[in-house]
Amino acid sequence: MLIEKSAIEIAKEIKERKLSALEVCETFYNHCKEENQKTNALIRLDERALEKAKLIDEGKVTSGELLGVPIVVKDNFCIKGRETSACSKILEGFVSPYTAHCIERLEKQGAIVIAQSNMDEFAMGSSNETSAYGPCKNPIDLTRVPGGSSGGSAAAVAQKMAPISVGSDTGGSIRQPASFCGVTGIKPTYGAVSRYGMIAFASSLDQAGPLARNVNDAALALKIMIGKDVRDSTNIDFDFKSHKETKNKKYKVGIIKEFFESDLQPEIKNGLDNMLKMFKDKGWEVVEVEIPHTRFAIPVYYLIAASEASSNLSRYDGIRYGLRDINIDDGRSVNELKEFYKLTRSRGLGNEVKRRILLGTFALSAGYYDEFYIKACRVRRLIFDDFQKAFQKCDHIVGPVTTHTAFKINEKNDDPIKMYNNDILTVPASLSGLPCMSLPMGKDDLGLPFGAQIISPQFEDSKMIEFASQVEQLFVEGGQI
Numbered sequence: 001m002l003i004e005k006s007a008i009e010i011a012k013e014i015k016e017r018k019l020s021a022l023e024v025c026e027t028f029y030n031h032c033k034e035e036n037q038k039t040n041a042l043i044r045l046d047e048r049a050l051e052k053a054k055l056i057d058e059g060k061v062t063s064g065e066l067l068g069v070p071i072v073v074k075d076n077f078c079i080k081g082r083e084t085s086a087c088s089k090i091l092e093g094f095v096s097p098y099t100a101h102c103i104e105r106l107e108k109q110g111a112i113v114i115a116q117s118n119m120d121e122f123a124m125g126s127s128n129e130t131s132a133y134g135p136c137k138n139p140i141d142l143t144r145v146p147g148g149s150s151g152g153s154a155a156a157v158a159q160k161m162a163p164i165s166v167g168s169d170t171g172g173s174i175r176q177p178a179s180f181c182g183v184t185g186i187k188p189t190y191g192a193v194s195r196y197g198m199i200a201f202a203s204s205l206d207q208a209g210p211l212a213r214n215v216n217d218a219a220l221a222l223k224i225m226i227g228k229d230v231r232d233s234t235n236i237d238f239d240f241k242s243h244k245e246t247k248n249k250k251y252k253v254g255i256i257k258e259f260f261e262s263d264l265q266p267e268i269k270n271g272l273d274n275m276l277k278m279f280k281d282k283g284w285e286v287v288e289v290e291i292p293h294t295r296f297a298i299p300v301y302y303l304i305a306a307s308e309a310s311s312n313l314s315r316y317d318g319i320r321y322g323l324r325d326i327n328i329d330d331g332r333s334v335n336e337l338k339e340f341y342k343l344t345r346s347r348g349l350g351n352e353v354k355r356r357i358l359l360g361t362f363a364l365s366a367g368y369y370d371e372f373y374i375k376a377c378r379v380r381r382l383i384f385d386d387f388q389k390a391f392q393k394c395d396h397i398v399g400p401v402t403t404h405t406a407f408k409i410n411e412k413n414d415d416p417i418k419m420y421n422n423d424i425l426t427v428p429a430s431l432s433g434l435p436c437m438s439l440p441m442g443k444d445d446l447g448l449p450f451g452a453q454i455i456s457p458q459f460e461d462s463k464m465i466e467f468a469s470q471v472e473q474l475f476v477e478g479g480q481i
């Protein structure tokens with residue numbers, strides 16, 4: 001069946017004219033419409049996709065590594081001429097004047113954006129429940145969350161709405177939903193993918209990355225997304241070598257003591273034990289490493305992310321973008337500028353976003369700046385140093401992505417701390433700017449998927465992918481996935 005095919009197969013068959021690009025596009029487009037009724041993974045379909053596909057069939061566009069491949073893009077990436085809202089009411093009606101750098105790069109290789117996906121408002125969340133468009137549901141169990149914040153992107157791939165989707169990961173937002181939905185998701189080294197055109201949440205942490213049903217498709221998308229862009233000053237000129245198989249490398253794999261000692265769901269623990277056994281059977285060495293400062297990762301992350309968010313989100317004042325609210329409920333209109341900001345921001349932003357703005361503004365305020373923000377930055381450095389030390393002992397680190405599989409909708413909604421603790425295993429790599437990914441590893445007794453997390457040294461994204469594709473093969477051979 002067409003929707004089962006990988007991105008690589010689709011592009012190849014379109015290039016060889018064995019498949020019509022329009023037929024591919026129509027098939028996925030219709031599938032999106034139908035499947036979306038179940039999960040609400042997509043918030044906007046892009047009807048222009050069909051016209052773009054026609055150009056390929058007419059021979060007007062002939063090359064590209066993703067020729068005619070439909071992709072789904074998280075709603076925090078600008079797409080020229082389309083509404084982009086980061087699933088926030090405050091950006092209602094905002095139409096992007098340009099396309100995000102990494103999306104443009106995918107389009108240049110022939111990829112066609114067919115839809116924009118649901119997400120937590122401004123990418124703040126772990127369950128996709130803070131979206132102004134309503135929650136997205138987990139396609140494997142509709143009573144559960146798909147994870148977040150890239151919940152829609154992960155669900156879309158799991159539902160075969162497109163072979164590839166794009167997400168963003170600040171503290172785990174690609175890896176955690178990938179794990180909850182049983183797909184592969186990569187967060188590259190910080191700085192590898194330009195953030196130009198990606199709506200900012202926490203600038204020192206935000207990275208874009210792909211989600212797909214297998215490592216090869218995700219790797220191809222990532223290779224295309226990485227590219228030097230002068231419009232993002234943190235973007236590095238990064239030579240991402242396309243991933244090659246190194247069949248006989250005897251890997252030294254690190255396991256983080258603190259991660260394995262966390263309160264893991266038994267099936268996840270078993271999955272990890274099986275994986276380590278497979279590694280040993282293959283002659284790979286497994287060594288224990290320590291990231292002792294990981295216990296501070298959650299408070300450090302939430303201080304830094306909230307501080308940066310409070311600054312980034314100050315631009316939503318009702319003047320420059322989206323929603324503008326000037327009418328008080330009794331019909332009077334405001335004439336004070338401050339009142340006007342207050343009204344627009346009170347109505348346009350959701351509770352979680354407001355909570356972070358308050359926390360961040362407080363942490364950055366005079367008198368508290370050194371005590372909170374600077375201190376958090378110092379501890380962040382210690383976590384980074386822990387990883388540097390760990391990588392002297394191993395090539396890659398493996399472990400769980402989350403301590404449990406997908407939870408129920410509304411289960412953690414009323415307790416932000418419970419929700420924040422979800423990210424306990426994903427934020428350490430984010431704070432350290434390291435490449436990391438989630439790879440489907442198994443299913444629990446209820447059939448809910450969970451992933452293995454791989455964390456690699458900075459700039460070794462292609463080596464991480466090489467390693468991941470071997471691990472993926474072990475899982476397939478072992479009948480684990």
Ligand code: GLN
Binds near residue numbers: 123126148171173
């Ligand atoms: N769940 C984390 C948060 O709420 C991570 C979000 C993300 O990576 N965008 O901040």
